[in-house]
Amino acid sequence: MAIVIKTLSEQIYDYVFREIRIGHLKYGDKIDENELIDRLGVSRTPIREALIQLSSDNILDNLSRKGFYVRHISDKEMDDAFAVIARLDTYAIELIMDKVDEETLAHLEACTVSIDKAIARHDYEEYYNWQEAFHLTYIGKCGNEVLIHELKSLFKRSLRMTYYSQDEDELFELLGAANDQHKQLLEAIRERDVERAMELAVNHWTKDIQVED
Numbered sequence: 001m002a003i004v005i006k007t008l009s010e011q012i013y014d015y016v017f018r019e020i021r022i023g024h025l026k027y028g029d030k031i032d033e034n035e036l037i038d039r040l041g042v043s044r045t046p047i048r049e050a051l052i053q054l055s056s057d058n059i060l061d062n063l064s065r066k067g068f069y070v071r072h073i074s075d076k077e078m079d080d081a082f083a084v085i086a087r088l089d090t091y092a093i094e095l096i097m098d099k100v101d102e103e104t105l106a107h108l109e110a111c112t113v114s115i116d117k118a119i120a121r122h123d124y125e126e127y128y129n130w131q132e133a134f135h136l137t138y139i140g141k142c143g144n145e146v147l148i149h150e151l152k153s154l155f156k157r158s159l160r161m162t163y164y165s166q167d168e169d170e171l172f173e174l175l176g177a178a179n180d181q182h183k184q185l186l187e188a189i190r191e192r193d194v195e196r197a198m199e200l201a202v203n204h205w206t207k208d209i210q211v212e213d
Contacts, residue, residue: 008042012050015040017059017156020070022125031060031068058157073158079206081158086205088151089135090198095142097194107137108186115179119172127175134182138189178204 006014016036019025036047055062061071073081111134118126132155139151181204188197 007046009046009049009053012036012040012042012047013053016050016054018125020059021128025070027070027072029070030066031070033067057153078158081154082205085151085154085158086202088147088154089139089201089205092139092142092144092147092151093189093197093201094194095144095147096138097189097192097197099141099143100138100189100192104137104141105186105190108134108189111137112179112182112186115182116176119176119179122168122172124171124175131178131182 016025016031025031031051033044033047033051036042037044040047051060051068052062054060055068059071060068062068111130114130115127115134118124118130135155136152139148142148181200185197185200185204188194188200
């Protein structure tokens, strides 16, 4: 496996994105470039490159003469994004049904196990990483690079901070219910039940999660 070495600006991009994803930076917060310079020990140029790319990816707003701010995503925009993700995800599922092997199924199952462990520890960042890995595992098998790229981009824009309005107990209860949906989707893929898998994917992205009593 080739080792990918990220540029300094790419590493800064990942750092700022993580700060947003885990809630250290919230909607409307201004990115303090001087603080990043002091904290990361880097020059302004790679920081600016990273912030410009985050703005290009619709994660930050670049306001003329004011700086970079964490972009607010309205409920309507979030719902619209999830509706698009659902349609693209079902297409990916349709494409992968004759390509899924036992190794892929095993990795999907391992993701759901790791998600459960992250939920038990109330570790949102670990949850985020493993749930993203779950979806990208089967999406990566679809063979359509444009589809893969678009879904990755939408995940980046839409999955961050989705549940942070909930208190912690409710948050992880909802995440447990979301992982139950992952497990159901895995079983449908394992059984090569494409219609069931596509239905589950649509519900996963577009329906409110219901927690059983």
